Amino acid sequence: MVNITKNCVFKNNTEYCTIVEVTVRSISAISVICAVIVLVLIFLLQRYKFVSQRLILYLVIATLLDAIEFTIGGLDLSESLACAVDGYIRMWFHWSLVVWVCNITANLFWNVVVGKVTNKYLEVSYIVVGIAVPVIFSIPPFVDNSYGPAGLWCWISNKRRVGQILRFVVWYIPIWVIIGVIFIVYMVIIVKLIWEVKKWDRYNAQNNKKKQTVRNEIKSLFLYPIFFLLVNIFPAVNRVQNAITPGHPVFPLYLLHAISTPLWGLGFIILFVVNKDTLRELKWSNFKTTLLTRFKRTGDVVEYDIEGKTLEIEQHAFERPVQAKKEDSESSN
Numbered sequence: 001m002v003n004i005t006k007n008c009v010f011k012n013n014t015e016y017c018t019i020v021e022v023t024v025r026s027i028s029a030i031s032v033i034c035a036v037i038v039l040v041l042i043f044l045l046q047r048y049k050f051v052s053q054r055l056i057l058y059l060v061i062a063t064l065l066d067a068i069e070f071t072i073g074g075l076d077l078s079e080s081l082a083c084a085v086d087g088y089i090r091m092w093f094h095w096s097l098v099v100w101v102c103n104i105t106a107n108l109f110w111n112v113v114v115g116k117v118t119n120k121y122l123e124v125s126y127i128v129v130g131i132a133v134p135v136i137f138s139i140p141p142f143v144d145n146s147y148g149p150a151g152l153w154c155w156i157s158n159k160r161r162v163g164q165i166l167r168f169v170v171w172y173i174p175i176w177v178i179i180g181v182i183f184i185v186y187m188v189i190i191v192k193l194i195w196e197v198k199k200w201d202r203y204n205a206q207n208n209k210k211k212q213t214v215r216n217e218i219k220s221l222f223l224y225p226i227f228f229l230l231v232n233i234f235p236a237v238n239r240v241q242n243a244i245t246p247g248h249p250v251f252p253l254y255l256l257h258a259i260s261t262p263l264w265g266l267g268f269i270i271l272f273v274v275n276k277d278t279l280r281e282l283k284w285s286n287f288k289t290t291l292l293t294r295f296k297r298t299g300d301v302v303e304y305d306i307e308g309k310t311l312e313i314e315q316h317a318f319e320r321p322v323q324a325k326k327e328d329s330e331s332s333n
Contacts, residue, residue, distance in 0.1 A: 009151050009249040016251045020152050024258035027266070028070035034266045035064035051118040055107055058130060059100040063264045066093035070262040079148050086154040087147035088138055091171070095134035097264060098178060101228055103130060105182050113192050137170045151242070152254065164243050172236050179232065182225050227267050234260045 008017035038060050047053045073086050103126040141147050141156050148157035157163045234256035
């Protein structure tokens with residue numbers, strides 16, 4: 001346990017700092033475990049074959065790194081280079097999470113609303129953005145040496161006015177703008193999905209199955225922006241309170257801040273598992289078959305089931321059909 005009494009923001013109640021520290025590290029450790037479980041499931045269930053699945057994979061990796069930083073970071077809360085570097089890494093991982101959420105949203109918009117397939121060049125552009133944007137937003141606090149002790153962990157220090165301004169310029173204002181844009185984009189995507197479903201022939205059994213799949217996807221789409229909003233509410237409220245009344249921290253706000261910020265890993269495993277397709281695959285009989293198929297070699301002959309291919313198209317109805325048509329045309333040539 002780090003001795004945080006010297007840098008405790010609650011001067012008369014240092015036990016509050018201990019409670020917050022234990023809370024944030026405990027939840028972060030749980031998030032690390034959950035992120036690892038999701039990664040294992042992704043590889044066991046082979047949920048990395050399509051671009052949309054790999055974007056989730058990249059997001060989970062960013063979540064794991066962020067949770068690890070929260071678990072072991074903040075060991076030095078003094079005005080030192082170590083704390084400044086720790087604050088920079090924390091900011092970089094935070095922005096990495098946000099950017100991958102944005103990339104997933106942009107990819108959904110591209111597939112559903114624009115109606116085009118994500119190719120490898122677009123995937124590479126997502127990766128470039130996922131690396132470049134966090135760097136861009138993480139560098140400005142170095143200009144004025146603003147990285148340092150920030151309450152109970154290392155981040156942008158608010159001891160000077162410049163640090164208080166930078167907190168909102170490079171984090172809170174962009175984050176809330178992004179949250180608003182994400183909600184608008186998701187509403188457009190959902191309206192588009194509902195419109196497409198209404199155009200399908202209601203008497204066609206295959207279309208009815210597709211409708212049910214789309215309805216399930218619409219329900220799951222709602223969860224991601226709502227979760228993204230929830231984990232950012234209390235940190236923003238706490239930092240606003242810090243800026244308005246510096247030197248008068250509110251323990252409940254710090255505690256809620258500590259609980260919500262490292263929740264990404266735990267939240268994503270819940271969102272990943274509540275998906276009906278995942279739940280169906282996680283039944284022991286299916287999971288056992290998946291494990292045997294995954295690790296047991298049966299020879300060089302591979303059989304392709306037409307029904308299985310149809311099911312694959314249905315599960316990725318907004319990305320796979322164009323690829324399937326392209327494969328069919330190439331095979332016919």
